[in-house]
Amino acid sequence: MSQSDYILLGEISGVSGVKGWVKVFSHTDPREKIIAYKQWFLQNKGDDWQTVKILNGRKQGKNIVAQLEGINTREQAEALKGTQIAIHTDQLEPLGKNEYYWKDLIGLKVETTEGINLGKIDWIFNTGSNNVLIIKEDTKEKKERMVPYLMGNVVISIDFDTDLMIVDWDPEF
Numbered sequence: 001m002s003q004s005d006y007i008l009l010g011e012i013s014g015v016s017g018v019k020g021w022v023k024v025f026s027h028t029d030p031r032e033k034i035i036a037y038k039q040w041f042l043q044n045k046g047d048d049w050q051t052v053k054i055l056n057g058r059k060q061g062k063n064i065v066a067q068l069e070g071i072n073t074r075e076q077a078e079a080l081k082g083t084q085i086a087i088h089t090d091q092l093e094p095l096g097k098n099e100y101y102w103k104d105l106i107g108l109k110v111e112t113t114e115g116i117n118l119g120k121i122d123w124i125f126n127t128g129s130n131n132v133l134i135i136k137e138d139t140k141e142k143k144e145r146m147v148p149y150l151m152g153n154v155v156i157s158i159d160f161d162t163d164l165m166i167v168d169w170d171p172e173f
Contacts, residue, residue, distance in 0.1 A: 006041055006049065006086035007103055009034050015078050016060065020071040022080055024057075024064040029126070032059045035066055037087050044083040098151070100158070102131075108165045110135050110147070113156060116171045118145060145173070 014023040026034040035057030041049040057066035071077055092101060102124045110118045110133070119137040122144070126132075131149040136142055147169055148154050156166040 005089055007089060007092065007101070008084060008086050009037070009040075010064075010085045012042075012077075012080045012083045012085065014081060015074055016063070016065040018074045019067075020073050020077045021065050021067050022071070022077045024066055024085065026064050032057075032064055034064060034085065037091055039087070039091070040068075041086045041088065042080070042083045043086065044080070049086070104160070105133070105158075105165070108158070108163050110165045110167055112171055113166060113168050118147075118167070118169070118171060119143075121165070124149065145169075 009028055010024050010026040012022045013025040015021065016023050024034060026032070028034045035054060038054050040052050040054060042052055043049050052071075053069040055067045055069055057064065068080075071080065089103075095101065105121050105124060108121050110121060112118065117138070119135045119139075121133050122136040123134045124131055125134070133147045133149050135145045135147055137144075147167055154167055154169060156168055158165050
């Protein structure tokens, strides 16, 4: 499988206890959704992806902790610190009409309603109140714009056939 077949969901950020449980920094929404996937793919510092089964997991305070098959000691868990957690694209739930995974939006060309090219979506983050698109210009300067992902207000349309998003946004901003 290629790198594009995986969706990054988080990383192992530490250990919990002495029986091999790991602390997880999750990118899912809600954060504990990461433990709903019973199979993860782990990658540590450029190694190949390794499949691991999730035996147990839960929210613990502000953290997510998980018990992984074959990881039974604190030392084994400690060795996983910094490891990326992903799932295969086949594991994603089907979405409703006009719903998109972030991975589907990355790389889309973005134009204003007046046809001015703003660049391509480079990455996306969540502010707590809404998602924000980071759009990088296709120019030598690679200027970045932060545009709120507000469907119907700022984001006017998305066309995956032409890989184009139309936004109502001032290009000078």
